Amino acid sequence: MAYTVPKLDDYSPASLDKAVQELLTALRQEADAIGSENDWKEFRDRWMARKNGILTQVNDLWLKAAPGPSKRDVGGRVNQLKGQVEQAVEAAQQRTSGSSSKARLESERIDITLPGIHPVLGAEHPVIKTMNEIVNVFRAMGYSVAEGPEIETDYFNFEALNFPPNHPARDTQDTLFVAGQEKKQQRDRLLLRTHTSPVQIHAMEKQPPPIRVVVPGKVHRADTADATHSPIFHQVEGLAVDTNITFSDLKGTLDHAMKALFGSNVKTRFYPSFFPFTEPSADVQVTCFKCGGKGCRLCKMSGWIELLGCGMVDPGVFKFVEKNGYDAQKISGFAFGMGVERITMLKYGIDDIQLFYQGDVRFLQQFA
Numbered sequence: 001m002a003y004t005v006p007k008l009d010d011y012s013p014a015s016l017d018k019a020v021q022e023l024l025t026a027l028r029q030e031a032d033a034i035g036s037e038n039d040w041k042e043f044r045d046r047w048m049a050r051k052n053g054i055l056t057q058v059n060d061l062w063l064k065a066a067p068g069p070s071k072r073d074v075g076g077r078v079n080q081l082k083g084q085v086e087q088a089v090e091a092a093q094q095r096t097s098g099s100s101s102k103a104r105l106e107s108e109r110i111d112i113t114l115p116g117i118h119p120v121l122g123a124e125h126p127v128i129k130t131m132n133e134i135v136n137v138f139r140a141m142g143y144s145v146a147e148g149p150e151i152e153t154d155y156f157n158f159e160a161l162n163f164p165p166n167h168p169a170r171d172t173q174d175t176l177f178v179a180g181q182e183k184k185q186q187r188d189r190l191l192l193r194t195h196t197s198p199v200q201i202h203a204m205e206k207q208p209p210p211i212r213v214v215v216p217g218k219v220h221r222a223d224t225a226d227a228t229h230s231p232i233f234h235q236v237e238g239l240a241v242d243t244n245i246t247f248s249d250l251k252g253t254l255d256h257a258m259k260a261l262f263g264s265n266v267k268t269r270f271y272p273s274f275f276p277f278t279e280p281s282a283d284v285q286v287t288c289f290k291c292g293g294k295g296c297r298l299c300k301m302s303g304w305i306e307l308l309g310c311g312m313v314d315p316g317v318f319k320f321v322e323k324n325g326y327d328a329q330k331i332s333g334f335a336f337g338m339g340v341e342r343i344t345m346l347k348y349g350i351d352d353i354q355l356f357y358q359g360d361v362r363f364l365q366q367f368a
């Protein structure tokens with residue numbers, strides 16, 4: 001049964017000793033039974049509450065009720081008890097808060113011997129990586145980087161690049177047109193750009209000569225996806241226009257670029273070709289990086305691999321930007337363009353272009 005403060009009939013030292021001992025025993029027992037912070041609060045209030053706490057009761061029942069001659073003795077004992085109760089309450093608080101902070105520490109314990117969590121680092125996609133490598137080779141030669149829209153008008157994609165009105169590239173078999181534009185004039189019809197070359201025109205409209213730009217970007221063709229074709233792929237285009245630019249400058253620039261990309265051992269050769277916006281035009285071939293020119297399956301036993309198209313800018317193209325200082329009588333220039341996927345495939349020996357777009361981490365990790 002819980003301790004209650006008794007009324008004292010007898011204020012003799014022996015009776016007082018007995019009453020004090022009972023009280024202290026109760027104090028010790030109750031203090032020992034405290035297990036939590038809530039227990040401690042109850043304990044504190046039971047003993048020390050101003051209103052009806054045990055100390056208050058002791059004060060009322062023992063000290064105030066004591067007859068005159070005993071007051072001094074009783075007062076001394078009550079003061080002593082007050083100090084002992086305060087001490088017991090304080091000690092109990094330390095014990096409980098100590099044990100709860102210990103519990104907190106226990107719950108927040110970190111096992112420093114566990115292995116760490118390895119964050120998975122991303123890496124450049126092989127196509128983007130190759131594209132950046134190509135761009136950086138030309139940046140080092142003083143070219144600036146230009147970009148253009150992927151949705152173009154017929155004017156920028158074909159007309160200003162000297163494509164004749166009925167050129168087969170304008171056929172819907174080859175080019176993806178935006179639907180429902182039959183009422184528009186041909187030059188205003190929107191399409192997904194089929195090459196990065198329209199950016200040549202944008203760049204020359206923005207900036208008078210001299211100009212040196214390299215243009216990385218995504219292009220679209222109405223091709224069915226197979227091992228070597230994709231309806232979306234990437235190109236890097238280049239354009240240099242200045243006074244007295246010759247075909248030798250073109251050859252020197254591209255020869256340097258191919259050596260920077262594939263190693264100083266590669267040789268280049270230029271084969272006559274045709275593009276509507278360059279005259280003369282050439283295909284650039286480099287010595288096979290697998291067999292070094294001896295002939296293998298990759299180069300179809302020829303020892304050479306065709307890598308890009310190029311040529312001197314056709315004076316007919318300059319006519320479209322004549323107002324911005326591109327007078328074909330005074331300036332000349334060259335342009336080139338290459339397919340980034342094709343170069344990446346050749347560089348890493350990849351035989352299926354679709355692997356680039358399937359998002360298979362096992363494939364992509366090999367390039368990280």
Ligand SMILES: [Zn+2]
Binds near residue numbers: 289294295297
């Ligand atoms: Zn070869």
